[in-house]
Amino acid sequence: MFDLLVSPLVQVIALGVASIIIWHLQGRGRPNARLVVQIAFFLAMTAILAGNRISPFKFEPIQEVGGTLVAAKLLWWVHLAWSTIGFIRIYIVLDGRPIEARLLQDLFVAGVYLGVTLSILSFVFGIAIGTLVATSGVIAIILGLALQSTLNDVFSGVALTLGRPYGIGDWIILADGVEGRVVENTWRSTHILTPANNIVVLPNSVLAKVGLTNITRPDETHLQILTFRVRPTHPPSFIAEAMRRAMIGANHIVHDPAPGVALMGLDAIAVEIELQYRVSRPSDRNAARNELIDLVHRQCTAMDLSLAPPATATVVMENALAWPGTAETVKDLLRANWIFADLKLEELEKLDAAARPRQYRSGDRVLAGAETSLMIVRSGVVAAHRNGAEVTRLAPGAIFAQVEGIDGKAISFEALTEVEVYEIDGPTLVPLLEDYPAIQNHLSRHLAGLAGRAPAAGNGSVDGKHAFVRKVHGILGR
Known part of the structure; x- marks a missing residue:
């Protein structure tokens, strides 16, 4: 009985089983403590195997060494996988990766499990993995052809995750006009919450090909433009200054940097003006535009300015330039x-x-x-x-x-x-x-x-x- 207890293989098996029990008792709320336990037991198992010159990388027939060595090697490889996965998860958390980095984490975990599985088959059970890999390659080709669309979305999701053009919570605008806030990113698709309070589900392969604008980076302030025409009853510089003063009174736009007024054109009927301003967030766009339209109207009335008809108007009003707006009493x-x-x-x-x-x-x-x-x-x-x-x-x-x-x-x-x-x-x-x-x-x-x-x-x-x-x-x- 004593010889059995001092056997290094039995000690490795005991450490492996004890590590699994303690790991489960700690619960999911303590990932750091779980990782420490995994590493400590794994190092102890490695030290025992190395001290007794037992190599987990060398295949030995079960008939010659018995089931104890097989169980010890199997537990060592399993703990190697768990320790590596624990390192990967802690690295992603400490590196400040966003929530969507879970996709990248899953890929690493899948790679670790695949590598450990192949190692167990080769070094523990002596299976020729070359033949297995060749057979699985044929199967992979068949599955790839059958799941071409799905795999396209999956690998596009991987590319988007690595490139990180957007993250959860970012407001994006696609080239086809669809816009909204990213609320979820899965293996196959990205979910966008639109201003109409609808969820648009876009395959990752579509997002990887279409151009998009991320207005959340570096922050959510972004440029908006309001264009209108004013009759040239005053010099353009006077009109531009009047519009600049009107924008100073706006409460829904950003004043640092200051909004700008651009004179875009001049003809016999009108001076075309473009107000360039920034809003703090996408939800402020309508409120800012409504406020500026009201301020422009009031400023035109206060400064005896009149709005001009659009350039495409087919009706020319008689004496259009002779009737400036009347100031409000x-x-x-x-x-x-x-x-x-x-x-x-x-x-x-x-x-x-x-x-x-x-x-x-x-x-x-x-x-x-x-x-x-x-x-x-x-x-x-x-x-x-x-x-x-x-x-x-x-x-x-x-x-x-x-x-x-x-x-x-x-x-x-x-x-x-x-x-x-x-x-x-x-x-x-x-x-x-x-x-x-x-x-x-x-x-x-x-x-x-x-x-x-x-x-x-x-x-x-x-x-x-x-x-x-x-x-x-x-x-x-x-």
Whole structure:
């Protein structure tokens, strides 16, 4: 019995079985500890075999050496495979490979298992693997012809994984116009989530052949273009500067690097303009385009510019160049704003008559030291600041006021360009708010939004509705 226990082959078998038991007891949540155990037991088994001059690379007939040596060699080769696979998996994790690198990992694992299987057949059981490889080659040719399309997708997936033109979470645009975010990458296909919230499944062989644009790298900011035509009633440089100022007021575009204005052409009917701007992410494209279209329209109205018909228009309007756009009045600006959209015409005319124009240069403080007053931007861009940080930008048509006490935090306003505003003072504003509680409630919510806080739910009580008016009364001494 003692001789059996000190037998090196029995010790190797015991170490191999103990390693398997401990490996399973550790669980899948400890991959590093599992690898350490595999390596430790494998080195111990190797040391015992080497110390007793037993080579796992030499075939010995089972009739001569018995089943103990076969079992020891078999366990040694299995542990060699597991240790190698553990190294591969740890390397891929530490190397920071993305999730789709699992495909590459599976290829390595398959190669290790195939090599170890062939080694066991040759060195343990003495099977001539040359004949086996030749036979399997014929079978592989037959399977390859039968699975040509599938294998094409598989190897294309391998090439895409090694080249890494995209990763999970990247937003890609294909040459045929399909675009979306990559959500899964399998052996045969890549799954793309489109803006329509549909999953498009594309074979890897198709992706390997088609051109694609990855707008997530180096980051998701990417260039967008808006093209339109303006009647040449002013010099092109004046129009370009007006459009540049309009873009300064946009909140859905990236301002660093600054957006650009390109004059693309000039004829007797129009100056063709191209606005070049960046958005932070693909989901901002529609919001940015909608905002810029609105800002361009407002800027054209404020600067007496008129949009021109398209170049393909077949109808030429009589005196097309003689009728520039008419600048919006205070009444027009108020009516276009949702806060005052329900005012009666006579009330709008009163506010129009009471409004006074004010001009500010770039960098000037707007409403600095003012009491209570309402401001309407006619042209230019104003930035709203809270605690020294910019919270939003106000373009032509925007409404703001200087009323401290909302959210307990004052907002300051600074002109980013030359600005022209209409000012409505407190004595004119307060009676209107008293007569229209809904308007003062909307205005209070709007100013709270400028302060960077969403309006609280249920802010419809009498005290909440009239808090803004009471604050105005306190400032006016009423």
